[in-house]
Amino acid sequence: MNEGLNKVILMGNLGADPELRYTGNGMAVLQLRMATNESFMDKNKELKERTEWHNIVFWGPRAESLAKVLNKGDGVLIEGGLRTSSYEKDGIKRYRTEVIARDLRFTGRRPLGQPLAGPEDDDGEPTQPGAGVPATARLGKNGARGRPPEAPLLDELPY
Known part of the structure; x- marks a missing residue:
């Protein structure tokens, strides 16, 4: 019998400061709200952006340590799995x-209100990931942001 795979990888920004709580038996639970953005061309060939919000949960000692360093606006890449639960509220x-x-x-941190690829600092270094990459490399088919070019495997890096 084949086992399934439940794996999610998200990259975005925290939309609020994390909330650290503890269960009745003292287990730490860290809850995060994370936004991911997607740019696309609509049928009128206008560039649109859609924001999706995600609920992220860390458990145990990792939750306690992350609660000390994470803040609203932080850029993060999260890897985990989906879990759906149900509850009843007002009979629904x-x-x-x-x-x-x-x-x-x-x-990296993206200042609120700044585009995904920002300008360069006074020292000439990009301030945001992807800021130094030409626009043609950042944009995919029909102008939508796509995945970055594949990184070479470690065996292929020249040393």
Whole structure:
């Protein structure tokens, strides 16, 4: 019998400061709200942006340590799996889908209101990931932001 794969990788920005709580038996639970943005061309060939919000949860000692360093606006890459639960409110059954996170990596901080690729600092270095990459490399088919070019494998790096 084949086992399934439940894996999610998200890259975006935290939309609020993290909330650290503890269960009845003292287990740490860290809840994050994360926004991911997607740019696309609509049928009128106008560039549109869509923001999707995600609920992220870390458990245990990792939750406590991350609560000390994460802040609203931080750019992060989250890896984990989806978990959907249900509850009843006012006689209506509701569902909540969360990402149960296993790993987090910092991708840099994007100041609120700034575009994904920002200008250069006075020292000539890009201020945001992808800022130094030509627009043609950042944009995919029909002007939509796509995945960055594939990084070479470690065996292919010249040393």
